Amino acid sequence: MVKNALQAQLLKAGLVDSKKAKKITKQAQHEQRTGQDHKASLIADIEKTQQSKQQKDLELNAEKQKQLEQRTLKANIQQMIQQHKIEKTEGEIAYQFIDEQKIKKIYINQQVYNALVAGSLVVAKATPYVLLATALAERIEQKMEGFILWNKSEENTQTTDENDPYAAYAIPDDLMW
Structure with missing residues (x-):
């Protein structure tokens, strides 16, 4: 169980998990017994975790936005094709x-x-x-x-062999069999 309000808030915000909360509790008890103060390092760790989470969220949002734009563009093109x-x-x-x-x-x-x-x-x-x-x-x-x-207007990019005996004979594109 969580012993103080700060840990409850951190758990609720998703910045720490239950293991980290227990670790923080043990460190706090150790600090009280020994008289050391590591609150500044804990706050720095929390801020670092929060910044990395925000960065990850921004990257995920950018990827989702890119996928959404691709789907929208594809749907618009399909609609243009059907209309015209x-x-x-x-x-x-x-x-x-x-x-x-x-x-x-x-x-x-x-x-x-x-x-x-x-x-x-x-x-x-x-x-x-x-x-x-x-x-x-x-x-x-x-x-x-x-x-x-x-597209007929595209250039024919096929290369011909120099020793090809039929290179001088053009094959029509509209040849019907």
């Missing part, structure tokens, strides 16, 4: 693109296919894959990466 997606794109032409090292396929009409090949539309990641205008896709990509899957 191109409607009525269904058709017979299969369009293939890569998402997370897997080839995905959507069926689109000829007009949308031509716009994708020309680079005025891009494929965006949503619950179903959607098509967006390039200007909006650039704004989304500036805010957070990972939502735009395929």
Whole structure:
């Protein structure tokens, strides 16, 4: 049981645990018997513990705030994608693109296919894959990466081998099989 009000307050504030309270009690009894005064060191220890706890709390709050901002930004981007997606794109032409090292396929009409090949539309990641205008896709990509899957305007960064006999022959991006 706690013997004085200071210990009760420290326990209630969470600055010390029951072991530390017992230690403080024993030290106080020892000081009374020997006549030594270690209250200043105890107060310094308490302040040091309190400062470290405050620092830890600040770090945890900053991490939580960062995670909250990330979730909010992601939700805002998903809402932008849903509001500005191109409607009525269904058709017979299969369009293939890569998402997370897997080839995905959507069926689109000829007009949308031509716009994708020309680079005025891009494929965006949503619950179903959607098509967006390039200007909006650039704004989304500036805010957070990972939502735009395929963009025709991106440069082809593949390097070719010097001894490749087919290096002179260009492969069209819109090749249909």
